[in-house]
Amino acid sequence: MKRKHRRLVLVLAILAAVMVSTALVLLAFRDSLVFFYGPTEAMAQQIPEGRRFRLGGLVEQGSVLRDSDGLGIRFRITDLNQQVAVNYRGSLPDLFREGQGVVAEGSWTAANLFTATTILAKHDENYMPKEVAESLKNSGKWRGAETGKAE
Amino acid sequence: MKQFTNPKTIVKWAELLQPVAGLMAAILIMVGLYYALINSPADYQQGQAVRIMYIHVPFAWLATMVYGIMAVVSAVGLIWQHPLAHLACRSAAPLGAVFTALCLVTGSIWGQPMWGTWWVWDARLTSVLVLFFIYLGYLSLVRAFDNPLKGEKLAAILVLVGSVNLPIIKFSVDWWHSLHQPASVMRLGKPTIALPMLIPLLLMVVGYMSFFVYLWLMNFRAAVMERKNYLKEINRPQME
Numbered sequence: 001m002k003r004k005h006r007r008l009v010l011v012l013a014i015l016a017a018v019m020v021s022t023a024l025v026l027l028a029f030r031d032s033l034v035f036f037y038g039p040t041e042a043m044a045q046q047i048p049e050g051r052r053f054r055l056g057g058l059v060e061q062g063s064v065l066r067d068s069d070g071l072g073i074r075f076r077i078t079d080l081n082q083q084v085a086v087n088y089r090g091s092l093p094d095l096f097r098e099g100q101g102v103v104a105e106g107s108w109t110a111a112n113l114f115t116a117t118t119i120l121a122k123h124d125e126n127y128m129p130k131e132v133a134e135s136l137k138n139s140g141k142w143r144g145a146e147t148g149k150a151e
Numbered sequence: 152m153k154q155f156t157n158p159k160t161i162v163k164w165a166e167l168l169q170p171v172a173g174l175m176a177a178i179l180i181m182v183g184l185y186y187a188l189i190n191s192p193a194d195y196q197q198g199q200a201v202r203i204m205y206i207h208v209p210f211a212w213l214a215t216m217v218y219g220i221m222a223v224v225s226a227v228g229l230i231w232q233h234p235l236a237h238l239a240c241r242s243a244a245p246l247g248a249v250f251t252a253l254c255l256v257t258g259s260i261w262g263q264p265m266w267g268t269w270w271v272w273d274a275r276l277t278s279v280l281v282l283f284f285i286y287l288g289y290l291s292l293v294r295a296f297d298n299p300l301k302g303e304k305l306a307a308i309l310v311l312v313g314s315v316n317l318p319i320i321k322f323s324v325d326w327w328h329s330l331h332q333p334a335s336v337m338r339l340g341k342p343t344i345a346l347p348m349l350i351p352l353l354l355m356v357v358g359y360m361s362f363f364v365y366l367w368l369m370n371f372r373a374a375v376m377e378r379k380n381y382l383k384e385i386n387r388p389q390m391e
Contacts, residue, residue: 007230015311022315026326034328035273056328093267095196103330120267125335127201128345129192 036103038079042114049108055084056103056122064098077102077114088116095121158235162375165368172364179358186351194348203261205351208336209359210254214282215317217247217363221289222314225307235371237303238378240310241293242370246363248286255279266330274323275331278316285313299381 026033036056037045047053055077063076063083073092076083086104096102101122109115128136154160187205194201221240228236258276259269270276289306296302324333335344342349 004231011226011230011311014308015314018312018315022319026319030327033274033326035271035330036328038328093265095265096267100196118268120271120330121265122330123196123265123332124343125332125338126343127194127197127204127335127348129347130195131192132345133195 039077039082039084040079042084043082043112047108049110052105052107054103054105055086055114055116056101057084059096059098059100059102061098077104084112084114086114086116088119090117090119092119093121095123156233158233158375161235162372165372169365169368169372172361172368176358176362176365179354179361183351183354183358187355191351192345192347197265200261200264201348203257204348205355207254207257207261208352209356210250210257211279212356213359213363214247214251214254214279215320216360217243217250218282218286218310218314218317221247221310222317225310229304229307229311235375237300237307238374239367239371240307241303242374243367244286244289244293246366246370248283248290250359250363251279251283251286255283268330271330273329273331274327275320275329278320278323282313282316282320285309285316289313299378 036054038057039055042053042055057077057079060076060078060083063074065074067073072087072089074085074087075098076085078084086106087109088104088106096119101124103120103122104114104116105118105120106114106116183205188202191202191205193199221243224236224239224243227233228240255276258279262271263269289309292309293299293302293306296305321334321337323329324331336342336349336352344352
């Protein structure tokens with residue numbers, strides 16, 4: 001084997017080793033690499049009350065109730081399989097609305113009741129002008145989050 | 152093959168291509184900015200804030216693309232030991248680092264109004280921050296030795312090892328739940344971005360790429376001259 005070929009094999013071998021070991025590490029830390037749990041996962045995990053975690057999903061259509069003082073809000077986060085009721089007091093990001101993706105940071109305060117201290121909006125990968133979005137909705141071809149399609 | 156890899160030919164091409172890339176960058180970025188900032192529709196969800204996309208996304212693509220280029224030329228330098236490969240790598244590195252920093256800053260400025268936060272430790276944001284640190288690591292390692300050839304060789308190994316981060320950045324939004332949304336353009340199937348927004352985005356991307364090529368060739372030509380002087384210096388017979 002020429003020296004050049006030996007170096008080629010060496011470089012490829014190092015690359016393969018680095019990739020395999022990185023893949024193993026990422027696989028091992030899979031649970032801590034997710035930014036949030038969906039409702040189904042969050043319920044299955046049996047996280048104790050008071051421990052902080054992030055809960056993500058869609059704001060369920062028709063579930064948003066605002067307190068009369070305008071600061072408190074209650075809604076449900078859904079993954080279209082399970083729903084979790086969420087309580088929150090504080091300011092909301094501009095993109096927060098029913099049908100929109102959302103990530104809430106907080107903890108269980110009762111069975112199936114999540115109290116959030118921070119609300120982040122998650123927007124999807126669709127970009128379009130308003131008129132296009134409206135005509136898609138009118139023609140029934142809308143496939144975005146607002147009809148409740150999971151990501 | 153030999154005639155294309157001849158260092159003299161490569162330097163000559165670099166000299167020819169540099170002004171072409173500069174002109175392309177100026178035209179494309181000016182036209183792109185006009186469409187991006189003035190003559191393109193607001194987004195149905197994000198409104199006018201979507202315009203940050205036309206600045207942010209090209210920086211993000213460039214950040215990873217420049218690293219990809221550095222990985223390829225580093226492999227060429229290590230395996231075939233082409234005399235210009237490591238010079239091409241070290242002249243791209245500071246540009247990649249700046250693009251990555253600008254990607255992080257513009258992303259943060261976009262994240263605040265849209266997501267409600269400047270920064271989160273989700274997989275996409277964290278892996279891009281790691282990319283920035285790898286760039287910084289390269290820049291300090293390549294300068295850490297008195298003999299530049301030695302520093303370049305070690306730094307090239309760092310680039311290859313760090314290239315494992317590229318697929319992690321790309322697929323982070325698919326492999327793990329993240330706050331960052333999945334890909335809109337570089338995906339299987341049609342882009343999920345409307346044409347009047349896709350066109351200014353692509354104009355900006357190609358404009359940024361040309362701008363990178365312009366600066367890269369400029370750095371590269373300077374690095375080649377510097378290397379010639381250095382080699383002349385160390386090969387000069389010692390006169391006592």
